[in-house]
Amino acid sequence: MISVEKAAHAGKESLKSRMAAIGGSFSYEETAYHLPVTFALTGNAVNSAEEAQKAYNASAENPLVAGECLQAFQAARNGKESPPYTGFIPDAVLRTLGYSLVDGSILGLVLVAGSPPAPDTAAGLCRELQEKYMLTFLSGDIIQSLTSSGVKVGAEYRLVPLGSRPSSAIHFIDIIARVAMMFGGVTPGDAGRLLAYAKERAKAIVIVFPGLNDEEIALIDAFCLLGIPVIAAGDYDGDQWIRVQPADAVRTGMELKGIKVSVTAIPIPMACSPAFEGKSIRKEEMQVEFGGGRSPAFELLRVRPAGEVEDGKVTVIGPEIDAIPQGSAAPLGIIIEVAGKQMKKEYEPVLERRIHNFVNYGEGSWHVAQRDLIWVRLSQEAVAKGVRIRDLGTLLAAKFRMDFPDLLDAVQVTLITDEKTALAERTKAGKIYQERDDRILGMRDTDVDTFYSCTLCQTFAPNHVCIITPERPALCGAISWLDGKIAFEIAPAGANQPVEKGKIIDMDRGEFEGVNRFVKKASHGEVDRCSLYSIMEYPMTCCGCFECIALTLPEVNGFMVVNREYKGLTPSGMSFSTLAGTIGGGAQTPGFAGISKSYILSDRFLQAEGGIERLVWMPAILMQELKGRLVENLRKKGVESLIDKIADETKAGTIEELASFLVSVDHPVLAMKPLF
Amino acid sequence: MGLSTLSEWTGRIGELVIGASHAEGGTRSHVVRIGGERDLPYIGTHPSGHKPLVAYELADDPSLWPAAATRYIGDWVHDTADWAAYAEKEYTPDLIRLHLTSTRHRGFSDTSRIGTTIESVLQATRLPLIVEGSDDPAMDSAVYQKIGEAAEGERILLGTAEAGRYRSVAAAAMAYGHSVIAQSPIDINLAKQLNILLRETGLPSDRIAIDPYTGALGYGFEYSYSVMERIRYSALKGDTDLAMPMISSATDSLTVKEVREAQGSEAEKTAVAWELYSMLPATIAGASIVCVRHPLSIAGLKSAIDSLWNGENVEGV
Numbered sequence: 001m002i003s004v005e006k007a008a009h010a011g012k013e014s015l016k017s018r019m020a021a022i023g024g025s026f027s028y029e030e031t032a033y034h035l036p037v038t039f040a041l042t043g044n045a046v047n048s049a050e051e052a053q054k055a056y057n058a059s060a061e062n063p064l065v066a067g068e069c070l071q072a073f074q075a076a077r078n079g080k081e082s083p084p085y086t087g088f089i090p091d092a093v094l095r096t097l098g099y100s101l102v103d104g105s106i107l108g109l110v111l112v113a114g115s116p117p118a119p120d121t122a123a124g125l126c127r128e129l130q131e132k133y134m135l136t137f138l139s140g141d142i143i144q145s146l147t148s149s150g151v152k153v154g155a156e157y158r159l160v161p162l163g164s165r166p167s168s169a170i171h172f173i174d175i176i177a178r179v180a181m182m183f184g185g186v187t188p189g190d191a192g193r194l195l196a197y198a199k200e201r202a203k204a205i206v207i208v209f210p211g212l213n214d215e216e217i218a219l220i221d222a223f224c225l226l227g228i229p230v231i232a233a234g235d236y237d238g239d240q241w242i243r244v245q246p247a248d249a250v251r252t253g254m255e256l257k258g259i260k261v262s263v264t265a266i267p268i269p270m271a272c273s274p275a276f277e278g279k280s281i282r283k284e285e286m287q288v289e290f291g292g293g294r295s296p297a298f299e300l301l302r303v304r305p306a307g308e309v310e311d312g313k314v315t316v317i318g319p320e321i322d323a324i325p326q327g328s329a330a331p332l333g334i335i336i337e338v339a340g341k342q343m344k345k346e347y348e349p350v351l352e353r354r355i356h357n358f359v360n361y362g363e364g365s366w367h368v369a370q371r372d373l374i375w376v377r378l379s380q381e382a383v384a385k386g387v388r389i390r391d392l393g394t395l396l397a398a399k400f401r402m403d404f405p406d407l408l409d410a411v412q413v414t415l416i417t418d419e420k421t422a423l424a425e426r427t428k429a430g431k432i433y434q435e436r437d438d439r440i441l442g443m444r445d446t447d448v449d450t451f452y453s454c455t456l457c458q459t460f461a462p463n464h465v466c467i468i469t470p471e472r473p474a475l476c477g478a479i480s481w482l483d484g485k486i487a488f489e490i491a492p493a494g495a496n497q498p499v500e501k502g503k504i505i506d507m508d509r510g511e512f513e514g515v516n517r518f519v520k521k522a523s524h525g526e527v528d529r530c531s532l533y534s535i536m537e538y539p540m541t542c543c544g545c546f547e548c549i550a551l552t553l554p555e556v557n558g559f560m561v562v563n564r565e566y567k568g569l570t571p572s573g574m575s576f577s578t579l580a581g582t583i584g585g586g587a588q589t590p591g592f593a594g595i596s597k598s599y600i601l602s603d604r605f606l607q608a609e610g611g612i613e614r615l616v617w618m619p620a621i622l623m624q625e626l627k628g629r630l631v632e633n634l635r636k637k638g639v640e641s642l643i644d645k646i647a648d649e650t651k652a653g654t655i656e657e658l659a660s661f662l663v664s665v666d667h668p669v670l671a672m673k674p675l676f
Numbered sequence: 677m678g679l680s681t682l683s684e685w686t687g688r689i690g691e692l693v694i695g696a697s698h699a700e701g702g703t704r705s706h707v708v709r710i711g712g713e714r715d716l717p718y719i720g721t722h723p724s725g726h727k728p729l730v731a732y733e734l735a736d737d738p739s740l741w742p743a744a745a746t747r748y749i750g751d752w753v754h755d756t757a758d759w760a761a762y763a764e765k766e767y768t769p770d771l772i773r774l775h776l777t778s779t780r781h782r783g784f785s786d787t788s789r790i791g792t793t794i795e796s797v798l799q800a801t802r803l804p805l806i807v808e809g810s811d812d813p814a815m816d817s818a819v820y821q822k823i824g825e826a827a828e829g830e831r832i833l834l835g836t837a838e839a840g841r842y843r844s845v846a847a848a849a850m851a852y853g854h855s856v857i858a859q860s861p862i863d864i865n866l867a868k869q870l871n872i873l874l875r876e877t878g879l880p881s882d883r884i885a886i887d888p889y890t891g892a893l894g895y896g897f898e899y900s901y902s903v904m905e906r907i908r909y910s911a912l913k914g915d916t917d918l919a920m921p922m923i924s925s926a927t928d929s930l931t932v933k934e935v936r937e938a939q940g941s942e943a944e945k946t947a948v949a950w951e952l953y954s955m956l957p958a959t960i961a962g963a964s965i966v967c968v969r970h971p972l973s974i975a976g977l978k979s980a981i982d983s984l985w986n987g988e989n990v991e992g993v
Contacts, residue, residue, distance in 0.1 A: 095851045102847035
């Protein structure tokens with residue numbers, strides 16, 4: 001076992017004494033960047049030994065600078081190595097290379113240095129790199145090892161042989177330094193920018209085999225400063241060197257640098273596209289169903305350490321589709337385990353919500369609801385074409401990787417159709433759901449300084465801005481304050497941005513200086529003021545996605561709420577769709593508000609005009625959905641009797657019927673101050 | 677015109693430079709600057725920003741070019757470089773826009789010829805150049821690399837990036853120091869999204885021109901006009917992701933039925949009218965470069981732009 005620390009120390013001393021011994025003039029040809037590493041790090045253009053020594057001192061004796069100066073010095077003294085070795089690569093070639101990196105035809109850069117134990121190891125590693133669209137540079141004996149086992153090297157094979165000694169590895173860094181200066185706007189001498197560029201943007205990894213001398217170890221060790229992971233497939237022991245088996249080297253390196261080969265086609269016998277999202281599978285078309293109250297079913301997404309997740313692995317525990325009678329209900333547990341460097345536990349529910357979309361993307365699969373309420377169906381047509389339960393797992397694993405390429409490195413799916421296992425796992429899942437709920441429950445708007453925006457709908461309502469608070473979810477009902485916060489963390493330039501609440505203008509109406517400022521900018525100057533808890537004064541704009549519409553009924557001095565699912569006429573004389581056409585499109589319409597169902601349950605529900613006590617009508621279907629929680633809320637407020645005073649279409653279909661109904665039940669609006 | 681603005685704008689359109697002079701390592705006789713507006717076009721005694729420019733479009737394979745455009749030019753079309761030189765001398769456009777229509781042939785693979793064509797056009801004309809590459813994603817990588825390389829140092833405007841295929845164009849612009857036309861299908865949000873995507877590749881925003889896609893007059897031009905206005909309003913209101921100069925070309929003008937079917941002395945008049953009456957309004961909606969294919973459209977368009985810019989009343993316009 002070689003100690004990297006000791007070897008690097010000795011190597012630095014050796015580089016230092018060799019630097020002191022050089023003389024004369026030398027430079028690289030066909031480049032505008034002099035000795036690129038030295039130039040980028042120090043800003044010094046080196047053409048002679050004296051200048052080299054000066055730059056080396058300026059860099060605080062950086063081994064990269066020494067390595068480059070010595071390499072250039074030797075090339076000038078002894079001439080370039082003969083082909084296939086490339087030595088220093090001219091600017092013109094590099095531009096092409098930079099082009100391919102931006103263009104996406106290569107995904108990243110890899111340096112492989114040293115002497116692999118067996119030719120097969122090297123050949124296998126390089127084949128894997130080629131398959132994964134990496135451009136590989138080779139330094140040292142590996143080149144001999146490859147050619148002797150018949151592997152062709154050369155730029156056209158994406159295997160670039162830099163030089164016969166591992167010290168030629170410095171060319172790998174001069175390439176990165178020049179790409180940073182050409183493409184990254186890094187100015188020579190700005191070492192800080194160079195390091196940041198190399199760390200954040202350069203998709204580069206190094207794989208080292210045995211056979212490096214002390215100087216070469218010092219050189220490679222210095223790569224770590226640039227954020228380039230050093231993967232050791234040999235007996236090296238260093239703090240920053242990651243030891244792996246040769247077979248795992250490529251995967252480990254790519255994961256560390258977040259380089260991902262994108263999944264393009266999902267290998268299942270069923271089409272998969274958002275185009276199928278709205279398609280439902282009726283009972284007569286279905287082969288089998290899961291959950292929906294007929295059998296136990298649940299879904300759960302969990303983050304796991306990278307080592308415990310094998311990307312793309314799908315396990316089915318229990319009977320497959322052919323062992324389940326047609327038309328029956330079977331148990332189903334969907335457990336998705338993900339790993340990713342940037343993945344956090346808090347993101348779990350947001351990603352878990354996507355299971356719904358992804359399953360619906362399948363032409364023959366259908367999904368509703370969430371958590372342990374899910375209801376999933378597979379169609380007879382799909383099963384006849386060969387779709388099996390396992391394919392749902394393949395679909396989910398692939399879609400998660402495709403849609404969250406930056407977040408997830410690996411996704412594995414377990415599908416449980418065995419009743420006993422499903423029940424046991426569902427109990428465990430239940431505890432996790434509860435923990436998640438406890439996190440948002442009881443959060444108040446007054447507890448936070450920041451709300452979140454949503455401008456996802458600006459594609460069709462260009463001036464609409466949703467403001468999401470702990471007590472007022474997005475009007476579509478799909479995004480809570482926590483979801484907004486997490487979405488911002490996942491995609492900082494995305495549609496959910498933090499909105500500083502700022503000074504309170506009117507707490508009753510929910511008008512805040514910071515919110516107004518944000519809304520004005522995000523609505524392109526169209527909306528100056530926005531109150532979050534009022535329907536009459538500066539209500540929030542609506543896109544078109546609202547779950548419900550709340551509107552004032554001046555004749556009875558109250559509000560009514562109608563949900564999207566209700567198809568009939570309301571006491572306002574209009575149906576949901578007519579109303580939606582009136583208020584959507586990003587306009588502010590006093591007297592009307594697009595809201596989510598859960599906002600009706602919020603203590604902030606249109607509080608400026610009296611809140612829930614002014615609610616006089618909602619469709620029976622909506623009342624049925626909310627009743628349990630609404631009764632609880634009313635009980636806490638001490639107005640439990642209100643629940644029976646809210647009319648529905650069976651009690652009042654017209655405004656006249658509603659007026660007489662309200663009198664008959666003595667609804668509190670009768671005593672409230674007039675809305676207008 | 678002596679009008680003053682009615683709005684208090686906060687944004688400013690970025691400035692884009694096309695062409696590189698000898699001093700800057702190129703071979704152009706002059707460079708052009710577009711953008712820089714702080715107000716709507718033609719507003720004020722001295723309108724803000726730079727005056728709109730007229731580009732003349734030509735093609736390296738004239739068989740894939742509208743007959744109304746090639747008929748008038750005649751034999752010059754058979755040599756792209758001669759065509760460009762002749763157009764510069766006779767019709768004095770502000771820029772030349774070269775469409776590499778040869779790449780649209782099935783099975784095209786001769787990228788080295790593209791390089792030769794671009795080099796010969798760069799020698800034949802001293803005007804700043806706009807170059808349009810392939811429209812097939814499968815060959816983008818090879819084609820744009822060749823264009824970028826052949827025009828290195830000349831700071832051309834390179835088209836066209838779209839949401840689904842922008843990487844090769846951006847890569848060529850970054851590798852060889854050019855700017856990019858970012859085209860979106862008459863949709864302000866997609867225009868913005870593409871600009872963000874381009875920025876994420878590392879392309880600076882002062883090297884992007886927005887092409888909101890322009891329909892021909894009578895065939896959807898009003899949608900393009902409206903989206904150009906909205907892009908410009910957003911930019912002036914402070915949306916920096918849309919604060920780039922715009923380029924507009926009524927690509928289909930010379931192939932619409934009315935132009936195709938016009939006979940005799942009406943033929944040229946109809947072709948010019950179709951281009952003039954879409955491209956002049958495009959400048960009013962905010963376009964900084966307007967492109968035409970009929971050589972006779974150039975003079976009329978330039979004088980109309982001048983008169984609006986200088987606030988003069990010109991007879992007959």
